[in-house]
Amino acid sequence: MAARMSDVDPGAVAADADVLAADLFVDGAAREALDVVRAHSWVTLVASDPLLDDAEAVVADLGDQAVAADWRAKLEREATVVTHPAGDQPALAAAQAADAAHVLSYDEQLRSARTGMQLKERVDVSVKSPDAFARLFDPERLYPTVVGGDYPGPDCDPRD
Amino acid sequence: MTTWAALFERGAAFDVDTAAVRETLAAHRDAGDDTDEERDGGGTDE
Numbered sequence: 001m002a003a004r005m006s007d008v009d010p011g012a013v014a015a016d017a018d019v020l021a022a023d024l025f026v027d028g029a030a031r032e033a034l035d036v037v038r039a040h041s042w043v044t045l046v047a048s049d050p051l052l053d054d055a056e057a058v059v060a061d062l063g064d065q066a067v068a069a070d071w072r073a074k075l076e077r078e079a080t081v082v083t084h085p086a087g088d089q090p091a092l093a094a095a096q097a098a099d100a101a102h103v104l105s106y107d108e109q110l111r112s113a114r115t116g117m118q119l120k121e122r123v124d125v126s127v128k129s130p131d132a133f134a135r136l137f138d139p140e141r142l143y144p145t146v147v148g149g150d151y152p153g154p155d156c157d158p159r160d
Numbered sequence: 161m162t163t164w165a166a167l168f169e170r171g172a173a174f175d176v177d178t179a180a181v182r183e184t185l186a187a188h189r190d191a192g193d194d195t196d197e198e199r200d201g202g203g204t205d206e
Contacts, residue, residue, distance in 0.1 A: 018178075018181050018185045021181045026171075026178050058181060058188060067167070070170075073161070074162060074167060
């Protein structure tokens, strides 16, 4: 597939399975990052079945099947679920399929400069740790570009 | 549909930290890679 560098969506975010699962279990950086997404209706979380499969397996392993099933149902309802070729790194592939500008991951290899250079050849995506995303993602600055007009502030309850 | 607040309350009860999440995902994906290699005929025997 040819790289599409011009139509990347700065309001679309893919979170790798470690970030998704950490959001559920830990009141920390992953939750802080995804709270920014949940608090804005125009910021989209993108996912895929392979990505949700990985995260659900982690949640079931560290928690239990019941919470994993309820958690997945909630995410499937709220995320934009895309498809991508099997075998690709799920978060990167989901971001590419959705033209998302951001990938959140705790994986240092995924965030390395070398990986970043390789990614730039395929897709215009920025891979950040959750704490970096929470620090750098600026909804007020992006709103005029993504939606238009003056930023009205968060429009959703991230705990709902 | 359950709320995030309710899910987070249930998640907190398992007393899991981020390191455990990362290790569990890595093990899960390593196991998946091994399964893929075996299915493709590239076993891990040395």
